[in-house]
Amino acid sequence: MRMSQVNDERKAICKGGHFSVSEQNLREYVAQLERRIVELEAELSIAKAQAQDQVHHLQTVLSLMTQVNASLDLNTVLTSIMSAAEILTNAEASSLLLYDPETDELFFEVATGEKGESVRQIRLKRGQGIAGYVLEAGEPILVDDVAKDPRHTKIVDKQSGFVTRNLIAVPLRIDETIKGVLEVLNCRSGTFTQGDVNELMAISSLCAVAIDKAQSHQALQDLFWDLVRAMVSMLDARNPYTRGHSERVTDFSIAITRELGLNEADCERIRLSGLLHDIGKVGVPDAVLLKEGRLTDEEFALIKLHPEIGYRILAPIKQMKPYLAGVRYHHERLSGRGYPLGLKGDEIPLDARIIAIADVFDALTSDRPYREALDPETSIDIIRKDVPNDIDPNVFAAFLRAWEKGEIVEQKRRPPVPSPFAIMDESLK
Ligand SMILES: [Fe+2]
Incomplete structure (x- = not known):
C-alpha cells in the first residue's frame, strides 16, 4: 500500500469530522499500516546495504587505482x-x-x-x-x-x-x-x-x-643491472681463473640469504653487493693479480687492499650505501684475523659474512694456476674447519641447507663463461 492510498483512506474514515467505519475496519487499517511500516523498514535496510556496498566498491577501486598510480x-x-x-x-x-x-x-x-x-x-x-x-x-x-x-x-x-x-x-x-x-x-x-x-x-x-x-x-633498472654485469665481467675476465666468479658468488649468496629466511629486499641488496664485492681488484696491478706463481708478502699486501679500494670507489655514490658492507668486509673473519680492518665477531655485518662463505666456496671449487678445482665436499670440509672461529655458524648452516637442496651449483657444473677478450687471442694467432 502506498502512502497516498493511506492518506486517501484516512480522509474517507474521518470524513465529516466523525468516524464512519466500524472498530473492526479501524483495526484492519492499523494492521495494514503496521505491515507497511515493516515493509518500508526492510526496503530502507536493503537500500542502506546497497549504498554501503557501493561506497565499499568505490573505495576498493579508488585504493587499487591509487596503488596503480603510485607503483x-x-x-x-x-x-x-x-x-x-x-x-x-x-x-x-x-x-x-x-x-x-x-x-x-x-x-x-x-x-x-x-x-x-x-x-x-x-x-x-x-x-x-x-x-x-x-x-x-x-x-x-x-x-x-x-x-x-x-x-x-x-x-x-x-x-x-x-x-x-x-x-x-x-x-x-x-x-x-x-x-x-x-x-x-x-x-x-x-x-x-x-x-x-x-x-x-x-x-x-x-x-x-x-x-x-x-x-x-x-627499462632503466634493466640497463643498470646490465651495466653492472658488463663492468663486473670486464673485471673477472682479466683473469681466466676468476671468470664468472662474481656472478657465482652472487648466486650462492642469494641462496644463503633465502635459507636464512631474509626477505626479497635483502636478496636484492645481496645481489648488488655480491656482484660488486671484488670491484676493488680493478686497482690491483696485472703483474700481481695475474701472477701464476706464489705471491710475495708485498704482493699479497696489495691484493688485500682490494676490499678497501672497492669501498672507496663506491662510497662517494650516495645510493651505494646499503651495498658497501658486503664489498668492504667480505674478507673479515670472526676471529679478527681477516682484512682490511681486522674486525671481530658482531662487528662484521651479516651481508659480509654471507658473501665470505660464498666467496671461499667458489674460490675452492674453481681451478687455480697452482691447483685444480677441489670437489665441493672437500671444499665444504675445509670451510667447516673455520666454523665457528672465523665463519658464522648460522650462515654456514644456511649454506649447507642451500647446498643440500641443490641451489648452489659450483663452476664445474655450469656452462663455461665466454671471455669478451677471446677475439684478441684469435687475432694474435
Ligand atoms: Fe675479494
Whole structure:
C-alpha cells in the first residue's frame, strides 16, 4: 500500500469530522499500516546495504587505482589494474595483454591461475582474437556471447582451462599509442552492460600511463643491472681463473640469504653487493693479480687492499650505501684475523659474512694456476674447519641447507663463461 492510498483512506474514515467505519475496519487499517511500516523498514535496510556496498566498491577501486598510480613495479601495476577492473564490472576474471611494438603482437605479462604460466607463452598478432581486434580497431568491444563471435580465439581458454562466456575488451591508450588491451571475463550477474564498458574506459588511460611509467622504470633498472654485469665481467675476465666468479658468488649468496629466511629486499641488496664485492681488484696491478706463481708478502699486501679500494670507489655514490658492507668486509673473519680492518665477531655485518662463505666456496671449487678445482665436499670440509672461529655458524648452516637442496651449483657444473677478450687471442694467432 502506498502512502497516498493511506492518506486517501484516512480522509474517507474521518470524513465529516466523525468516524464512519466500524472498530473492526479501524483495526484492519492499523494492521495494514503496521505491515507497511515493516515493509518500508526492510526496503530502507536493503537500500542502506546497497549504498554501503557501493561506497565499499568505490573505495576498493579508488585504493587499487591509487596503488596503480603510485607503483613503479610493472607486476604490481598490472595486478592492481586487473583487480580494479574485476571489482568495477563484477567480473569472474580478467586478463591484461601488453603490446610489443617490435613484433606488433600482444602478450600476457601477468597471468593468474594454475595454468597461468602456459598462458604467458601465448602471443596474439594484430587482428587475432578479440584482443587483437581491439588493438587494431582501437575501440572497446562488448561481446555478450563469445561462442557466437568468430573473432574469438579459443587458444587462451584451451591453455588456461577457463571457459569464457562473455567479455569486455578495452584498449589501454596514451594519445595515439596503445600500450595493451584489458579484458574482463564472465559477468557474475549475467551479462556486462554499456555502463561497465564506460567504467573500464574511464580507468583505461590512467592504467596506460601507469604501465608506461612502470615500463620506463623497468627499462632503466634493466640497463643498470646490465651495466653492472658488463663492468663486473670486464673485471673477472682479466683473469681466466676468476671468470664468472662474481656472478657465482652472487648466486650462492642469494641462496644463503633465502635459507636464512631474509626477505626479497635483502636478496636484492645481496645481489648488488655480491656482484660488486671484488670491484676493488680493478686497482690491483696485472703483474700481481695475474701472477701464476706464489705471491710475495708485498704482493699479497696489495691484493688485500682490494676490499678497501672497492669501498672507496663506491662510497662517494650516495645510493651505494646499503651495498658497501658486503664489498668492504667480505674478507673479515670472526676471529679478527681477516682484512682490511681486522674486525671481530658482531662487528662484521651479516651481508659480509654471507658473501665470505660464498666467496671461499667458489674460490675452492674453481681451478687455480697452482691447483685444480677441489670437489665441493672437500671444499665444504675445509670451510667447516673455520666454523665457528672465523665463519658464522648460522650462515654456514644456511649454506649447507642451500647446498643440500641443490641451489648452489659450483663452476664445474655450469656452462663455461665466454671471455669478451677471446677475439684478441684469435687475432694474435
Ligand atoms: Fe675479494
